[in-house]
Amino acid sequence: MPFSFRVTHLLTDRGSCFTADAFEAACERHAVQHRKTRPYTPKTNGMVERFNGRVQREVLGITLYSHRDLETALRGFNAAYNRLCQRVLKGLSPEMILRQRLEADPALVNPAxxxxxPGILRKALQIVADAKEVSQPDS
Structure with a gap:
């Protein structure tokens, strides 16, 4: 699933998966400028880490039936998250910020x-509800 925008820059930490030759080659192949955070600067990755923690708590703790269900749940979670207004974005949602940036610079729009x-969120919520019904914790 391509993004609605062209990825031109990518900021990562210095984890081994992001410094591997294959990762660097992929960035080069897609004309993406790879930038790395300075060592020992966890604040730089704060927003991403907060998002990852939320995914881990809210989605990955559920036992799902299949990889397809997991993918649907993650897409639904992402859609819901991107619509939530966030304090760090001055009360705007990630979706609103993205829309503003694409309007300001149409060259960033990804034509692909x-x-x-439309029903992805409803479907994801149903999958999660079904999974929670089946996978009750041991008492």
């Missing part, structure tokens, strides 16, 4: 983008 199906 296909939007999510």
């Amino acid at each position: 983008y296909t939007p999510l199906k």
Whole structure:
């Protein structure tokens, strides 16, 4: 699933997966400028780490039936998250910020983008509800 925008820069920490030759080659192949955070600067990755922690707590703790269900749940979670207004974005949602940036610089629009199906959030919530019904914790 391509993004609605062209990825031109990528900021990562200095984890071994991000410094590997294959990763660097992929960035070069896609004309993406790879930038790395300074060592020992966890604040730089704060927003990403907060998002990853939330995914881990809210989605990955659920036992799902299949990889397809996991993918649907993650897409639904991402869609919901991107619509939430956030204090760190001055009360705007990530979706609103992205829309503003694409309007300001139309060259960043990805023509290959296909939007999510309209019912993805409802479907994801149903998958999660079904999974929670089946996977009750041991008492």
